[in-house]
Amino acid sequence: MKLVALLFSLSIFVVHTSYANTPKVQVSKGHIEVIDNIESQFVKNRFLNVWLPPGYSKNTTYDVLYMHDGRMLFDANSTWNKQEWRVDEVAGSLIEQGKVRPFIVVGIPNAVENRHSEYYPQQPFEALSKQKQNALYQLEKYPGHKLFASKVYSDNYSRFLVKEVIPYIESNYNVNKGAQHRYIGGSSMGGLISWYTLLNYPNEFSGAICMSTHWPGIFSHDDEVFAEFQNYIANNIAKLSNQKVYFDYGDSTLDAMYPKLQAQIDDLFMAQQYPAKLWQSQYFPGEDHTENAWAKRLHIPLEFMFRKTKQAAAE
Template sequence: MKHRRWFPALFLCAAIGAVSASTLPHVSSGRLVRHNDVPAHGVPERTIDVWLPSTYDGKRQHDVLIMHDGDMLFDARLTWNNQEWQVDEVAGQLIDAGHVRPFIVVAVPNAGAARHAEYFPQQPFMSLTVDTQQALYDVQRDENVPLFAQPVYSDAYATYLVKDVLPYIEQHYAVNTAPSSRILAGSSMGGLISWYTLTRYPDSFGGAICMSTHWPGAMQPQHPAFDAFYTYLQAHLPTLKDKRLYFDYGDETIDAWYPPLQQRIDNLLQANDIPATQWTSRYFAGANHSEQAWAARLDVPLRWMFASAEASATR
């Protein structure tokens, strides 16, 4: 028997993708460049948008922020729910004011119907019992529309970011190539794939921004997937001691599920002596699970992750 679930629209934010993948989003700060020829091995092909701040002149090297759900970042007119992260406005203001080191944003669109399969951490998924895995595959996010359009393949997605996207970006743009200069970022399922990719390729990235991380993994407040995430993360903490981890969460709509789970993750980091300077966990009372909520606090993780030398000296 199929396990049918009817999910709030807020959880589906970013799952459907942009209204028109052929229309270049409008940005009010910096400029956006679209690339249709980025290699894609093992994952569905897609266009990649690169946001360049006003400081980018092709000579000065910039850091790199890779953001998942890239079709939801810049232009609310083109998104399924008429919301956006306001990345160009927020990042542009911070960079122009000298509050953060200059960085470019690599906006990687999700895989549409396959988003859940692409973002669900694969090794924790494989550690679940066969029955639990099948129960997840049986869940429907809409009538006759499965939550997982295909088997989980997030390992291939993480490899795609490292083996295809990063080399392409470094070939076409003046960017810092040190791992510490490359950061991953996403929300909800994008939060999961951000920290997971960091554990799969700790030598390729310096940190992960995980906003409203969907710790249940499933469409209910408690699920065995969380214990699988917890166990996997615990085993991989030694590889993260020199990385930077940002977590945050609200307490409205689906974010109401996250406080007790995020607290367990925070306790895990503390118990394993992850340096306090290397991670932070922020609670935003009254914040819900939406692009508007993430846009309203996006400056917080960007300031924390990309703090300029001048900004750090004044703290």
């Protein structure tokens, strides 16, 4: 019943018509700039929330974290469930304390009713039999509303990030250019699209943050679905060299589905002998599938990705 209630609450977000518009966002630390309309040849046009850290200066250059579900990151007053990741507070405090090198955050909003189609890894989906794909396309979040509102198109979403969003940010903000200064992150389905985009574009990012990664892909356990995620990672992990990968998970509400699945992903990384210093998988007993839970531990992946090198700290 708890899972059903959670899925129902998620459905409220999907049909909330106000999310067709750009929400007004206020932050406690730093500054938000809203880019109203990024035109795209790959996905529907959308806005961006660009968070600039405390002390942002045109005389300094910054690394960049690109985050999915961009409406949920900064201001609980503008979100459907009155929760937020508190990105501005967490990242701003880490920067002010000198624990990480300065970076900006680009929040990319999801496609609302097409969120599942946009974030579900496309090549693992297409590796399924046509019969299985058709069966998944018939799934409903709740009566009358399909889980996949359109065909899966996450490859185009990744292209949108790499070919349109990144060039825009690097042309209009004082950021360090190049893959070694770019990171990608999200939670749940945003966790799936983060590792998937990293594997598809290993030369474009330096790391991926995947919190409460939604390894089931759908909202019930399906061995066939999960096996294709495993196969894709196993077949593509060799593309990575020095990229960092962060996974975590709780065990309450929707996160209750993750511990056994994440353990198999961890086994895969170990079997591939991916360097231990480059990846983490952290378990948070009792934590649920909410923005409040992710906010409490967001400092961990941010420090993992952006911690200062000894040379930078000395300077």
